[in-house]
């Protein structure tokens with residue numbers, strides 16, 4: 151076992167030389183979490199927009215449920231997806247357990263409510279401003295939703311970022327349904343957990359640095375886009 | 386499930402004209418506050434009607450009622466028997482504070498042309514008509530007040546309305562912009578678009594009016610042809626208003 155200082159030095163070396171293991175793990179992580187974010191946006195944005203422009207009995211209950219689902223514990227989501235996908239579960243015949251697909255499913259379930267709830271709030275505020283004009287223009291609900299989604303695009307970027315951030319950083323769901331299998335379902339968070347418990351701090355630290363860099367870079371990029379958009383009064 | 390702002394399907398067909406308008410015993414209350422109180426009004430098929438009256442007289446709300454955006458507490462608004470939904474689709478309104486989309490000037494127009502199933506190639510002609518061609522690619526929300534009003538007007542014209550409802554479209558504009566907007570409105574009027582125009586600008590009312598509706602205390606205090614109204618209104622409130630006295 152290395153000292154902390156040696157571990158850090160080794161970690162830098164791993165990152166700078168781009169070790170094959172590291173690249174594989176980071177690549178899979180991004181693939182899983184970006185896919186999950188994409189699916190969560192596909193599900194969450196239309197849902198958020200629909201609830202934002204609709205008035206129906208029981209709407210408050212729907213809002214409460216949406217908000218509550220934002221705080222789903224990853225391990226619980228992992229467990230539920232596991233129960234569905236395990237060999238004896240209803241979807242066991244698909245043979246998806248311990249595959250990247252299972253991890254994408256779990257993360258999608260985890261962050262779709264976040265996307266729906268956050269975008270609902272943003273789109274509802276925007277709709278307050280636009281509603282009368284839209285009614286005057288006789289837009290149908292789909293045209294209204296489309297216009298709201300497009301006009302809120304820069305605010306919704308932040309929502310996408312929140313979803314991606316949650317997905318890429320969570321460990322509970324992917325470790326249960328992915329199993330942390332080397333070269334197959336090992337992602338950044340599960341490797342950090344494993345390597346740390348094994349005492350291989352260098353690899354854990356190296357992955358941690360990459361994770362941190364990704365998080366900061368994406369954040370900075372979104373921030374920059376929003377600033378540009380604000381200059382054009384598009385936010 | 387009802388969707389707020391759920392619109393009617395727009396029926397594109399040559400239908401019977403939407404005017405004459407007859408409003409009978411129209412009242413609008415918010416709790417205790419009465420804004421319109423038994424208002425009667427008849428509008429003929431052509432021309433430009435200027436609506437005047439002191440702040441808070443209910444001009445903006447009357448326009449929204451006529452446009453079918455809000456429901457009266459009681460009374461009838463009858464556009465040749467058409468339903469409120471049909472009425473909205475066949476009119477366009479320029480609001481006192483126009484809401485522009487968070488996109489470029491051209492994209493704002495294109496959005497309306499597209500969603501209303503109009504010819505999208507008209508975008509440039511419309512921009513040219515309101516003198517905004519050079520601003521086509523600029524973000525709409527960075528337009529000056531006068532430019533924003535002109536874009537709102539172009540957007541309203543893009544829907545080919547039979548009736549154009551204008552709520553103080555020239556408030557706080559410079560004289561050249563005021564004239565530019567008046568010219569656009571006049572040309573629409575000459576093409577047969579029925580204009581209903583709210584203004585506080587007496588000079589503008591004189592220039593534009595075929596007839597004048599003066600609102601006071603929730604009713605039409607006077608409705609007269611321009612030629613009769615401007616030399617000497619019949620009702621005291623309108624006389625005071627034209628003479629610059631505070632009307633309450």
Ligand SMILES: Nc1ncnc2c1ncn2[C@@H]1O[C@H](COP(=O)(O)OP(=O)(O)OP(=O)(O)O)[C@@H](O)[C@H]1O
Pocket residue numbers: 415418420438439440441442443444445446447481
């Ligand atoms: N939602 C509302 N609830 C209660 N009162 C309202 C509401 N909307 C408008 N009012 C009141 O109705 C009155 C008429 O409003 P409206 O906007 O029609 O006035 P206006 O004639 O257009 O005035 P201005 O010349 O200042 O534009 C005002 O006193 C206003 O405070």
Ligand SMILES: [Mg+2]
Pocket residue numbers: 444445446481552
């Ligand atoms: Mg007003």
